[in-house]
Amino acid sequence: MRIEAQGLSARHPAARSGAAAALAPLDLHIGAGEQVVVIGPSGAGKTTLLQALACALPPSAGRLQLNGQDPWSLPRSALQRLRGRLFLAPQTPPLPPRQRVVTAVLAGRLPAMGLAASLASLFYPRDIPAAHEALERFDLADKLFERVDRLSGGERQRVGLARALVAPATLWLIDEPLSALDPTRARQALAALTDEARQRGITLVATLHQVDLALAAFPRVIGLRDGALAFDLPAAQVSPGHLARLYDQHEDELRAAPATAVDPPPAPPAPVVMHCR
Amino acid sequence: MSTPALPAPDPRLRDPALWSRLAWASAALVLLWPLAVACEFRPWVLLEADNLRVSGQFLASFLPPALGAEFLWLVARETWRTVAIATAGITLGLLIAVPATLLSARALSVSALGGRMAALPFVLRQALRWALIVLRSVPELVWALVFVRVVGLGPTAGVLAIALTYGGMLGKVYGDILDSGDPHATETLLRNGSGRLQAFAYGLLPQNAAELTSYTIYRWECAIRSSVVLGFVGAGGLGQQLDSSMKMFAGGEVATMLAVFVALVALADRTSSGLRRALG
Numbered sequence: 415m416r417i418e419a420q421g422l423s424a425r426h427p428a429a430r431s432g433a434a435a436a437l438a439p440l441d442l443h444i445g446a447g448e449q450v451v452v453i454g455p456s457g458a459g460k461t462t463l464l465q466a467l468a469c470a471l472p473p474s475a476g477r478l479q480l481n482g483q484d485p486w487s488l489p490r491s492a493l494q495r496l497r498g499r500l501f502l503a504p505q506t507p508p509l510p511p512r513q514r515v516v517t518a519v520l521a522g523r524l525p526a527m528g529l530a531a532s533l534a535s536l537f538y539p540r541d542i543p544a545a546h547e548a549l550e551r552f553d554l555a556d557k558l559f560e561r562v563d564r565l566s567g568g569e570r571q572r573v574g575l576a577r578a579l580v581a582p583a584t585l586w587l588i589d590e591p592l593s594a595l596d597p598t599r600a601r602q603a604l605a606a607l608t609d610e611a612r613q614r615g616i617t618l619v620a621t622l623h624q625v626d627l628a629l630a631a632f633p634r635v636i637g638l639r640d641g642a643l644a645f646d647l648p649a650a651q652v653s654p655g656h657l658a659r660l661y662d663q664h665e666d667e668l669r670a671a672p673a674t675a676v677d678p679p680p681a682p683p684a685p686v687v688m689h690c691r
Numbered sequence: 692m693s694t695p696a697l698p699a700p701d702p703r704l705r706d707p708a709l710w711s712r713l714a715w716a717s718a719a720l721v722l723l724w725p726l727a728v729a730c731e732f733r734p735w736v737l738l739e740a741d742n743l744r745v746s747g748q749f750l751a752s753f754l755p756p757a758l759g760a761e762f763l764w765l766v767a768r769e770t771w772r773t774v775a776i777a778t779a780g781i782t783l784g785l786l787i788a789v790p791a792t793l794l795s796a797r798a799l800s801v802s803a804l805g806g807r808m809a810a811l812p813f814v815l816r817q818a819l820r821w822a823l824i825v826l827r828s829v830p831e832l833v834w835a836l837v838f839v840r841v842v843g844l845g846p847t848a849g850v851l852a853i854a855l856t857y858g859g860m861l862g863k864v865y866g867d868i869l870d871s872g873d874p875h876a877t878e879t880l881l882r883n884g885s886g887r888l889q890a891f892a893y894g895l896l897p898q899n900a901a902e903l904t905s906y907t908i909y910r911w912e913c914a915i916r917s918s919v920v921l922g923f924v925g926a927g928g929l930g931q932q933l934d935s936s937m938k939m940f941a942g943g944e945v946a947t948m949l950a951v952f953v954a955l956v957a958l959a960d961r962t963s964s965g966l967r968r969a970l971g
Contacts, residue, residue, distance in 0.1 A: 427807070470882045472805045490809070494801055498884025508879035510897040512970060521893040525884035532889045581883065 415500065415585035415617050417444040417467060421476030423641075424466040436462040438642040439476050446584075449608055449618040451628040454638035455664035460621040461505065463638065464587045467619060468502035469493060480585070498525025501583035505590040507574030511563035515554070515573055518562050519545040522577035541580070548579035551606040553599075567594040572603060579610055586611060588620040592627070600624065604631050625657060625668060752942025762944065765932070770951050773928035776846050776921075777914035780853025781907070787826070787858030792865040795819040798874050798895055799887045820863070827859025835921045849926030853914050864906055872899045901970040905963045912959035919952070 421439040437459045444450055452460045465471040466478065469485045477484060485496050501522070509518045516539045523541070524532055531540060539545065542558070549555045552572040562570060571594045578586050588607065592600040608631055611618040622628040628635060629649045637644035637652075637660045644660050645652070661668035726732075736742060793799065795816045802809035808816075834852035842848055877894035885893070896903075922930015929948055936944040 468882060470804060486805075490802055494884055494886075496884070497882060500883075502879070502882055504875070504879055506875065508876040508894070510876045510894055512900065513893075513897045517893065521880060521885075522883070524880065524886070524889045524893060527889070529886060529888055533892060536892060583883075 416446045416479075416481050417442065417585070417617065417619075418479040418482075419443075419467075419476065422466060422473050422478050423475045424462050424471045425474045426462070426471070434641065435474055436641055437466060438640075440643045442636075442643075442646070444617060444619065446617055447612075447615045448634065449611060449632050450620075450634045450636060451632035452619065452621045452636045452638055453623075453625055453628050453660070454644065455661050455667055457640075458638040459641035460638055461589055462641070464502060464589050464619065464621060467585075468500055468587045469497055470502060495525075499583055500585040500587065501578050501581040503574055503578055503586070503588045503591065505593060507570045509562040509570055509573060511561075513562050515549065515557050515560050515562060515565070516542060516545045518573055519548055519576050519580060522579075522581040526582040544580050545576075548576040549573070551579060551610065552576050552603055568596070568599060571595060572599070575603060575607065578607070583616065585617045586619070588618070590621055590623060592622065592624060600627060608632070623667065749942065752940065753946035755943055756946040756950065757941065757943035758947065762947070766929070766947060766951060769929045769932045770955070772846060773915060773918050773922070773930070774955070776849045776918040776926070776928050777853065777911055779850045780918070781857055781861075781911050781914050783850065783854030784857035784861055785907075787854070788861035788865055791819050791823055791858075791862040792869065793888070793891060795823075795862070795866050796869045796891075796895070798869050798872075798877050799881075799891055801881055801887060804878070804881055820866075823859045823862045825859070826855050827857075827863065829856065831856040831917055832920060832924065835924050835926050839925055844925040844927070846927035849918050849921040849928065852921060852926065853917060857910060857914060861907070861910060865903060868899055868902045868906065869895055872902070901967050904966050904970060908959055908963040908966065912956055912963075915955050915959070916952070 419440065419442040421441065422437065423435045423439045424437040425435040440463075452463060454460055462471065466473055469478075469480075472486055478486070480496065480500070483496075485493055488496060517536065520535060520539055520541060523544075527535065527540070534540070546555055546558055549558060552575060554569060554572055554576065557565060557569060557573075562573065565573065571591070575588070575591055578588065586607070591603060591607065595603055604627060607620070608618065610616070620632070629652060633649055634647070635649050635652050636646045637656065639660055645656055647656070657668060658665075737746070797803060797808070797816070800808050800812060800816075802812055831852040834855050835848050838848035838851045842851070872895070876898055877890050880890040880894045881887070918926070918928050919930035919933060922928045922932070923934045925931060929951065933945060933948050936948065
């Protein structure tokens with residue numbers, strides 16, 4: 415999928431009206447099948463950029479075009495169909511507890527399934543081989559029928575990524591795919607994503623905190639700082655000077671990859687107070 | 692031998708919230724007084740000699756519980772009918788509550804993904820919420836009185852009354868449960884292009900299944916109690932039997948039936964915690 419953004423800026427719907435936009439106007443062209451990584455210190459607007467590209471956040475100004483079409487001018491049902499052709503993987507894996515891994519992975523295929531088929535798939539998973547194959551790429555094939563809440567943080571994150579491989583999408587927007595993975599797993603997972611995207615001709619936009627991995631795995635690097643574009647260069651031309659400026663006053667994020675955050679299992683929802691009559 | 696004098700407390704260590712707490716507590720008492728007067732709240736009446744004797748006699752008549760084979764058989768049949776009324780009522784109520792919840796849950800709104808919900812879905816949601824308010828604001832006793840006139844004495848009136856009121860209650864609370872849980876999984880599914888019902892089945896339902904189940908069973912328990920009350924106005928079941936036993940001052944029969952209620956509520960409680968464990 416081809417992405418063109420002109421003067422695109424975005425803000426969170428809940429942000430105060432006076433607050434600066436999370437994403438200042440920026441121009442961006444990403445060709446079909448291209449692989450791009452977005453780096454920058456925390457709070458630079460990386461997630462907001464991905465959400466804006468995923469049509470999850472309407473642009474507050476400027477224009478976004480996917481395959482030459484403005485998604486926000488489409489009727490709502492067509493917009494939802496378009497959303498089915500792109501895949502946004504949020505930073506924390508969106509997996510409900512008690513769901514089985516196979517169901518969680520196949521949920522990525524929902525846009526391509528009818529309602530009856532998707533309900534039937536809850537009783538007997540539709541395409542177990544596809545889920546198995548996707549999990550295999552992330553070294554999780556043995557967890558196929560485990561429950562999601564029995565997995566470790568890193569395993570859950572990889573289940574979230576495996577979902578991309580079964581999604582009927584031509585654009586992957588992957589937010590911090592490696593935050594809970596150890597270095598070996600991180601390289602493996604990143605290779606799985608980039609290889610699959612290349613083979614299928616899928617456009618891949620990822621955000622990363624691990625600058626060394628980003629420079630090694632992606633041909634094109636976008637630096638984002640304070641919601642503005644700092645640079646947009648081929649990986650080979652990104653100099654230590656660029657990085658030093660990008661991470662100025664955030665050097666700890668540049669030098670050490672952020673401590674692998676293994677998020678605790680999601681707390682059960684707070685019980686609702688119940689009254690009889 | 693004299694105890695050493697306590698050192699004077701340091702004024703900085705005194706809790707500064709003390710006076711405002713005392714003030715609020717006495718204000719609450721002052722406000723409660725007129726309420727107690729308005730509802731003729733005089734609990735000491737219970738302890739007057741005459742009244743103690745009357746309630747003592749009534750309670751003494753509970754013993755021994757009626758355990759005749761014929762009566763037990765009658766109680767068993769009526770218990771079964773009560774359970775059937777409650778279950779059928781809740782099931783019909785679900786037919787109202789589930790579609791209303793699916794339509795009104797904000798977590799399933801596709802148009803709210805882009806920030807604000809569109810006008811038409813917003814109006815539809817509000818209309819549904821109001822319909823649910825109307826359904827549950829009419830007590831099931833009133834519905835039962837209406838239906839007893841329409842369909843005659845018997846369990847049907849009880850079932851319909853429970854269905855309407857409980858449909859409204861379940862629909863409201865289901866909506867609250869779904870909207871107060873973690874929306875992350877559902878939101879991600881919707882953002883990736885799933886339909887609303889797909890997002891419900893793959894995100895929202897597994898996220899909230901334990902909460903929904905235990906609330907439904909708790910409501911079933913309430914429905915059993917309320918079918919007893921409905922029995923007093925002729926909607927059948929154990930309640931009707933309880934009513935006639937009370938009128939005939941057959942304390943032993945009342946005691947037996949109360950024991951059955953305790954058993955039913957305990958059963959609902961066990962089922963609920965068992966299911967919660969299975970789903971959690």
